[in-house]
Amino acid sequence: TMNQQPGSSSQKNTDGLEKIRMASWSNEIVEQSNLYVAEEKGWFENAGIDYEFVPGAGGGEAVKNIVAGNADIAFANIEAVLLAIEKGADLKIIYNIYPENVFNLVSLKKSHITSIEDLKGKNIGVYSLSSGTYQNLQVLLHSVGMKEEDVNIIPTGVLNFAPLMNGKVAATAATDTGLYDAKQKGLGDVDVMEVKNVLNTPSDVFVVTSDVYEKKQDALVNFLQVYKDSTQYMMEHPKEVAKVAIEKAIDGKDEARNLEIIKIRNKSAENKKELGWLDLDVVKKVEKTYVELGLLKKSVQIESAVTNDLVEKLK
Amino acid sequence: MSIVIDDLRLAYDKKVPILDNINLEIQKGECISIIGKSGCGKSSLLKCVAGLTANYEGRVFIHDELIQEPHEHVSYLFQTPILLEWRSVLDNVLLPLELKRKVMKEDRNKAKQMMKLVGLQDAAYKYPHECSGGMKARVALARMLITEPDVLLLDEPFSSLDAITKGQLQKELLNISQVMKPTIILVTHDIEEAVLLSDRVVLLGGKPACISKEFWLDLDEKRDASIRFSERFVNVVAEIYESVEHL
Amino acid sequence: MSIVIDDLRLAYDKKVPILDNINLEIQKGECISIIGKSGCGKSSLLKCVAGLTANYEGRVFIHDELIQEPHEHVSYLFQTPILLEWRSVLDNVLLPLELKRKVMKEDRNKAKQMMKLVGLQDAAYKYPHECSGGMKARVALARMLITEPDVLLLDEPFSSLDAITKGQLQKELLNISQVMKPTIILVTHDIEEAVLLSDRVVLLGGKPACISKEFWLDLDEKRDASIRFSERFVNVVAEIYESVEHL
Amino acid sequence: MKKHLLYSFFLLVVLLTAWEVVVRIRSIPELILPTPSVILMDIIQLVKSGFIWPHLRVTVIEIIAGFLIGSLVGLLLGVTVSQSSLLNKVLHPYIIASQAMPKLALAPLFVLWFGYGILPKLLIIALICFFPLFESSLTGLRLVDGEKVDLFRSLKASKLQILWKLRIPVAIPYIFSGMKVAIVLSVVGAVVSEFIGASEGLGALIIVAQGSMDTPMIFSSFLLLTAIGVSCYQIMDVLEKKLFKKYTFHRRN
Amino acid sequence: MKKHLLYSFFLLVVLLTAWEVVVRIRSIPELILPTPSVILMDIIQLVKSGFIWPHLRVTVIEIIAGFLIGSLVGLLLGVTVSQSSLLNKVLHPYIIASQAMPKLALAPLFVLWFGYGILPKLLIIALICFFPLFESSLTGLRLVDGEKVDLFRSLKASKLQILWKLRIPVAIPYIFSGMKVAIVLSVVGAVVSEFIGASEGLGALIIVAQGSMDTPMIFSSFLLLTAIGVSCYQIMDVLEKKLFKKYTFHRRN
Ligand SMILES: Nc1ncnc2c1ncn2[C@@H]1O[C@H](COP(=O)(O)OP(=O)(O)OP(=O)(O)O)[C@@H](O)[C@H]1O
């Protein structure tokens, strides 16, 4: 499918629906339950869209999938987008899925880590060196002028709370849902430092290639409309959506958990303006921080890649 | 088919040749025996004629064809019976035919007939590891006879057989020799056998081995085991024995 | 060491026994020969005595010990020379000693001596695949003799050797037999050899095979090849040949 | 019940008991290491609710299809390369290279190139499992008694006939040994391929279970995968014993 | 220069050229698939700056140590199990189980149990690479000519002597075939083990490169790993040919 140019897939198929393939950073998990509701209720068809889910392993893969033409729109973290732009990809960020930074740093109460400085020389766990936990940990360290070398960063895998519990690491970088799950599994009393207090990076955004942005704008608007509506619906009917997730989400067998996760994500999706609205100032601040951190070599002119045009067209 | 060996020289390692200056002409339908001490080079010579050894000097012709690889109409009986352990005796005997064509009913019958010839009629469905030493040797013999070759190269065919069975098979070979008239080179260490079966006995000896003596035997055309007891026979055997001893 | 075989019966597959009702007593220092048709069960019998076959009925004693596994002082020469291809001829001959103790200088000398005995003095550093058929057989012979066993079980030791070499080795065996006085069971298909070398010839025959005849030979104590030409010898051979033929 | 099964089972019970006891005594949290009993309950739950079946199905299909492709390729390559020493020398570095490449890092590229369907997964599995078969068939096909080759040559057999009627029968036990390694590697391959870009299968399940810190489910998937691997191996073993007995029985000592 | 090297090199050039041309003509973005020339420049850069050395060192050490442990274990297990059919039947399911378990999913647990040092990495590598060696040595050790075993029995050889002086010499080519698969798998194992709990090594580098979307560096690490794998294999091959020639030369046909 690599040879398939993004534009070429824009023709409508037989039933008049336009194909939109959404590359996700994950497979079909509870967090994205609004999409399952939209599918179930036929909202995509109603909006003239033939929707397809493309699973992935990380935001980087999602972005690569749209660059390669395997998908039209990517559900990815903003760091991946910044890095891809730096590597020459021509991308447009069109929708702010989670304006809130969901990353945090968790330590056990008994180890008395209350400030970032307390971490000096200690082991800190991250999911992996390619995950947002790593980058957001760097942001935290940077905020107090510390460097990566001042602590001992260890990729511990996604089960990163386990080493925290058995004392192999002093603190672990995680996400809000991860923290929730760990608490359910008996994590006990913990101190949490939330990264959003330092830098409120939008956690996930919808991003497309400029080519798709030009050629498929109507379909994209329709897609975003459905997404926005379903998000709204999930905020209003979390219980119903949690039920839908049991069937559709691969990790959705526990309805009570589904509900909690949905509630957490509903909160992350809240926008001080309108659902999906991108705050350019925040994005620029993120870019600046990443340049300072050395994650980006220089500014990538992010403002030219961010647009609220489509969001403004939404009802 | 006639066989001509022209100035053959064979050395496994460059310095020490095993065979040197071998010249031999064998008429169509002739049967010659090669005798010589253990390790003198009899099997090596046979392998050259069989086209299985490439790096000898000199030339070997069969039916005027220069031998560089095995010849279609030549059958070679190895000194050890090389059987395929995963095939029954019958399937081992059928192998040469199987390599030539699809095996038919009549081929199987022929194989059974060959096995009867060598006294293995009851062993068709045994596997090699269930056969005695002599039985294996006879399977190999049946396998070589099944293609009705024009040239037989036999490397000690009967050495692992008891006197009676050996006598029977010698008779069969004489019979084949007289009826089908193949050209035969027989390597044997049994002088009586050599004299009984062949028209000429070639004595290989020396280091490197060459043909140190040839004995033309003008015994009865219609030979059978009974000539063993003729005076002429006993004398020839004694003469050859002596030559071998004084090699 | 004496050997007693008591009512032995052997069947590879349950229904058809190969050997039945075998009773044999062999004195210390005696040499007996076993002859019989190819496939009649000679090797099988020898394997029972060697302790390599477990599932026979009846009992075998060597020196009053019931044989269930190979006996320390018994050496068994297999019908085929089983050589280890990755060892030189010398190392193959040394194998039995190597399995008993650390190999010393004098062991190597002994091995070389054995190899001289079988006429392989020049082949010590050859590998099996560089040896002729008869050479391999002689390597196996040297390997079995090196331990100076009290009991020798020989399965067609000389069948792949030429007349001269065979004669020499027969002489050596006679010599060993007279000097060291081991107990010997010799399986052979050569009746003259049997008569020449042994005190008694046992004829195996029938289906299942049993001892169909025994010949006590009271030839000269100090035998050598020359007795071949004695009238008594020729008569005995003829008598045995006839018995074999009428089996 | 056969003796060895009894022992094997007994060993299993001992191991599981030890595990259970250690976890309980040291009161290791479930997140770090669940007890066998918890895992068992989880598996029962997964089976009862029917949740596991589609995942199991997908993984098993991938394993079998990937193994078939991989072993076919391995065997064919082994056979081809064994026939020509030059081809062997020229191709061998590439074949090794294809192995030494870490498939897990290759998987995302495959997904990019071939989409996220079953194709890239089968490719990954085939790529992972073909090598042992290739190596062992190559070794087996080459180590044939020289006298037997001479026999076939003297019978004017073609190279193909020598291959088919001599080398392959001789190599069968080694080919099977390679197949056994291959089938087990297929299981690994299936999981690796599902780690990236899959929304179904036991591998994907492990990933989400990790994401939701559902350690018992991680272990359940593990155990099921292990059971699949062991069963596949045993099937190969039975196949070898049943179908190809005559090529090995005279040699097993 | 030998003919096969020439061909092999020629094939390499053809493949690289094709790659370069395809990427350029279809103007595939570097993010997706860099050209060989870009990768080469990247490798040169990595080497020049010295950045790559510590990673390379760590990975090579892990590969070698893990391979040594794994092959020792594989060989010992193969030998032990070949000596007793009961032991074989009892242990075999567990050995297969250890293989079928996806190591990548096991890795985080190993890290949890054994810390972040080199130990869990060596364990993973050993666990990944011992199996082919185990299988092929088991097969090789068992398929010994029955007559030869009888010869040793008649010479009153002990089981150990039969093993040492008969079975192992016979099995050497098969053991080597297993070792070759094992050494290549060690490379894979090293990468897998470095995905979790490592901040050094080529595996960790791949992850970092993935995280920073540095596709050329992913490919550079790939290529270096592949080169390591191919070299290790060739070393094994030379070792076999040099040291153990006498066990194979009479059988190579
Ligand atoms: N392992 C075996 N399994 C089944 N049958 C066997 C086995 N070994 C031998 N036989 C059968 O037992 C019979 C006797 O075999 P044995 O090897 O003892 O004969 P032999 O007298 O030594 O013959 P030869 O003189 O040809 O060596 C034969 O019919 C043979 O087919």
Ligand SMILES: Nc1ncnc2c1ncn2[C@@H]1O[C@H](COP(=O)(O)OP(=O)(O)OP(=O)(O)O)[C@@H](O)[C@H]1O
């Ligand atoms: N492949 C080989 N490589 C090296 N030397 C060999 C090879 N084959 C045979 N020889 C040597 O060549 C000589 C002749 O061997 P050959 O097999 O021709 O003897 P032979 O006359 O058949 O003896 P026998 O009667 O014992 O079978 C022997 O000295 C042997 O060591």
Ligand SMILES: [Mg+2]
């Ligand atoms: Mg010979």
Ligand SMILES: [Mg+2]
């Ligand atoms: Mg016999």
